[in-house]
Amino acid sequence: MYNASHLFGFFSVFNSDAIKDMTLYKGGIPAQYGGRASSVLDVYMKDGNKKDYSVSGGIGLISSRLTVEGPVIKDKSSFIVSARRTYADLIVKSLGIEDFKDLKLYFWDLNAKLNYTINQSNRIFVSGYFGRDFFGMSDMAGFNWGNATGTLRWNHSFKSKLFSNTSLIFSKYDYAFDINRSVVKFSLGSGIIDYNIKQDFTFYLNPNNTMHFGLNGIYHIFSPGELVSDSESFNNLLMPKRYGLETGVYFSNDQKISEVFSLNYGLRYSNFTQLGEGMVYTYDQENKRTDSTYYGKNKKIIRYHGLEPRISATYMLNESSSVKASYNRMFQYMHLLSNSTSSTPTDLWMPVSTFIKPLIADQVALGYFQNFDDNNYEFSVEGYFKKMQNYVDYENGADILLNNDIESQMVFGTGTSYGAELFFKKKTGKFTGWVSYTLGTTKLQFDEINKGLAFPVSSTWVFQTGNAVTFPSGKYTIGEQVVSYFTERNGYRMPNYHRLDLGATWMVKQTEKYESSWTFSVYNAYNHKNAYSISFKESETNPGYTEAVKLSLFGIVPSVSWNFKF
Template structure:
């Protein structure tokens, strides 16, 4: 704690100023209809005194004594305005009224004012609204936050229909995904075609591609911070929907009106029920479904204290009769306490649990066995937000996570021909302290600077290895339970600055260093639930990235359009790839023997033109980028394309409110084919064809493009009841995009090789019915 306070004081040196006759107005901003706190509401006391509410709706402004026009506003709410006579420290708690969603008001709102975020040093951050998630057409009509994020610049889909994402050249495992502060290690359902996040339970979604604040750490490329709804503490609401493959239900309401509330939300697919309708026993005994369940309660303990309890449970099951079964899923839980010490100091204390696991069952003749793996976290997080004055706001705290990883164990009955095999559990303690100060130096210039100190300790019990350059184990060292094997200390500085030219344009720059000590190991061409998480060891070192970013931001036509242009350059140390012919699933405890290590680089330019209001809204995004690796032992030590490298990535998203009844939507995507390794030749041994490979990721999949269409029809509305029908058509012009390409000998001439392309989605129509009553 002494180190933490010392770091906070160092950050403040030279920036903190004090003046007489200054007072503070503070409070909490909530929704009048639901009682939920509002994240990121704008609070202004004149043009030069502006702040935003934090993640829990709290704000604080320190001003000279005087009278000010107090205005509090947020998207989808009617702005509050009043005169503030500031003669002493004052608490102003505000409940904002919902804006009426009539067509005429939507058109009028097209004269929106310019972005408040133009002057903020934060760059590379995107938010998506529940309305965007609702209207953008996606696969099988399932509203999906991650699929919508993939339509933004710098965020690339990991493949056809896949919920994985690559951000600014990073791999799929280099994204920190948080649900109410709990880490989600696998954010996909049905082998990646859907994400784990039920949009009906989601309150706020923010993704950071650059300039990550110091409270976030542990991943190189991005942070996806998702917060669940708190639950309505004013009235009971029930909503739900039925689609082609899934049904969902959401219930929320007050426990004690105005003081506490609950939220329960569930979703399940029923593709397995259709399989049972078949008369074919090879089909009707199969299973393919997922379910997820979100729950949350919050209690207002007093004027200064609030308690939140939230959790998530999700699971997938894929079964082929009695022969094969695959189960995987996430469980998270968060206990959070908010406390307001005074009008300038806000505290958040969290106890967090996260568990990801998978289990494979095989029952084939004498081969009967199960494979089990999981990663489990216990996490304590303490944060403070200190609103020092009208120029400085400080955020500081600490984070401690205990990881337990079971990389894989095989168990079998006595009758099986397969023997039990237990791979070693790995234990580690991940500690960090951090501090960030945002300094508004002048009306035009703002600066955010911070530091994160991470200490990752590898713990026993277990065997650790020394390996030579060929991957052979030289010797083994055993450590006792709780014994420290090695500790990696890393300083992670953060710096961001903005200069606002006028009320419609600004320029920003940032630098951030991130480290990562948990790594996903897989040598397949796409992510699967059975990919292995491993922690840093004495051989696997922490991955480190340094990213420099520069951006220009412009509001056009009085804020009707937003133009963002950002460029970045990122270097990466200790990147992991696989030896030629590596097998990471062989049950080898010394997995390091299959790996090689080197460096990477990623750079690019991103454009985003967005229209948020009016009958027609949407955006156009374009990313031009390059991602490469250089690792001794691969590609003769030369630079080669990373798996996630794509030169061009384009998305066009449009939503049009035709009238009060109909909303139309469409999106079109195009991107360069993924970098892949194809065979360069073949040879025959004992009448068996064997392919040989030369350059790693030296080829490309065919370029990808697709058009999706959607429409929402509002059905008859009543005072306490509303419903709608949603139609969508995925891949409207039937493009047969390549999912995989396999090589085999020609049946007519075995000396020739043919490439067979598999496309899994062509025209995919869907319809769903959604309802809400209270």
């Protein structure tokens, strides 16, 4: 999934109605996961009800959703289809900002899965995800973008100790951008296609050792962009595609050394070959092309490879407390180039090449975990340190769109990040909840889903320190326009972000066959005007002065939806 959010990061692509379980690995990432240098979120989709048909869903002010599941052949095969559609643009339109009057902003997505149990030791799964976002400002410009993935998986068990999963995965991300600007209509498109084959084995050697091993290969096709116009005044611009073959083999073992001490250790060997066809250029100091080499179809252009050791250890101090430590090294053979501070769909994935080396991340993490009061309360504190090599940035004014010579404008560096996370959770009783404090640069959060109680009430409070941003330290005038003067990149911080969300579900009717409930929720309950952006410009009301203007989106948003299940 190359773009894991909808509506510029406002919604997750993961539909909670279709998800059975998910595991987040922040540190101590097992060797079966590769290809990325950050945390791993492993998501398991629901299999679908094997016994009965059921329909559930909700109709709300902002979005509606519907899930249908049931058996295809009773006890042998089942399916689930879950779909969502939002109409958030109706809300944004009501914000009353002149520029947003003709805004179009919505997404739909669909999750589907079919499984078939051939016999005791063979099962087949087919699953897919399709989603698309739409964004437009009047008829001047329009964006649409989305992911499509399809997976065919065969699960086989050899006797009772060795299990195999063979997966064929197709994944596609693309965006198209239509613009009516200065005379002509343009349409710009870009995307990535992956063909992935994966073989994973799990071997339960004995109660103290569980081994994972396997291999995978991915053929990537990167389409950096094509620009097509309807005018004879412009030549169409097609950026050559880039091709790559990424492979990996791994082995890991979960070993229980004693009652109180366990280890997970493993090794991954990964490999990326940039393949033709393609042209490779060399550049001089002024970024001018000096030479070029042509590589034919499927000819090797350059190859990178490396060993990725992974180890994590858990030591139980006593029945209710433990410490965990981990180290891992990860290689990432593609870089995400982004020229903006928010998550926009035009972020460009760039594979390694003769100029761009793989991103290498080394991370150590140490944590302390404590449960209190018969496991009613959970507390943890974790610290991490991460060092990254070959981190990519680009020169000021570099154009990442449709630039065939983008590599000449890149700069490479190392990065470090470190931080600590405190987490406290009350797990049982009438009042449950959790508090998390993260000091660092990233944050991930899930709202838990309430179920079963007659009138569950939930609330989430989010607080984040503002991100580092660049603000002006002076100004000057050029051709009667006021221009900001900048002295330091990322020298300021955005204001802190906080908001409270409240939710309550009212179960109107609940029988074995039928359920009907109403969910009332309030987003940003105390209407805190969080800064989405701060811009600096000449005052419209007070000419001759400059001012800082804060734009806040989404004040208090009450919402109601009717949920059903039968």
